[in-house]
Amino acid sequence: MSTITPLAAIERIIETGEDAWESIISLAMSSEHDMSERRWLLGDLGLLVRKEYGKNRLADFATKANIARSTMNQYKNVSAFYETDTRYQFPNLSYAHFRTAMRLKEDAFVFLSEASSNQWTVEQAQIEVKKRVGIPTPPIKLLDA
Numbered sequence: 001m002s003t004i005t006p007l008a009a010i011e012r013i014i015e016t017g018e019d020a021w022e023s024i025i026s027l028a029m030s031s032e033h034d035m036s037e038r039r040w041l042l043g044d045l046g047l048l049v050r051k052e053y054g055k056n057r058l059a060d061f062a063t064k065a066n067i068a069r070s071t072m073n074q075y076k077n078v079s080a081f082y083e084t085d086t087r088y089q090f091p092n093l094s095y096a097h098f099r100t101a102m103r104l105k106e107d108a109f110v111f112l113s114e115a116s117s118n119q120w121t122v123e124q125a126q127i128e129v130k131k132r133v134g135i136p137t138p139p140i141k142l143l144d145a
Contacts, residue, residue, distance in 0.1 A: 007027070010027065032094055042072065043077075046073075046075055074099070078098055081102050086109065089112075111132075
């Protein structure tokens with residue numbers, strides 16, 4: 001018995017002439033959620049490695065896990081910044097929202113609450129953080145040509 005992948009299922013929908021847009025969006029959202037969860041897990045593991053084995057072993061851990069050291073440091077730093085409970089208070093926000101909000105330091109939680117309430121995309125959150133820290137932002141392109 002062969003297993004059909006989600007992508008193959010969507011391709012079959014398209015082959016039948018049906019509109020697959022909602023299926024594509026759903027799969028992308030599910031995949032992004034899974035990626036966010038993995039980033040949190042890797043960050044938490046990085047914190048554990050550092051605590052149990054010392055900061056010098058974190059680079060070895062990143063190498064063994066086939067993750068760039070800078071990426072592992074980012075995951076670890078984001079995980080260290082937020083309490084585990086905080087991560088689950090905003091289920092509509094991704095890991096990238098949390099990473100972006102860190103730039104606001106002590107105002108990050110308030111920002112996350114605002115981003116969640118307004119259902120900001122990651123791009124909208126990044127623009128808003130830049131405004132708040134005083135970085136000029138280019139005008140938002142409203143329509144693709």
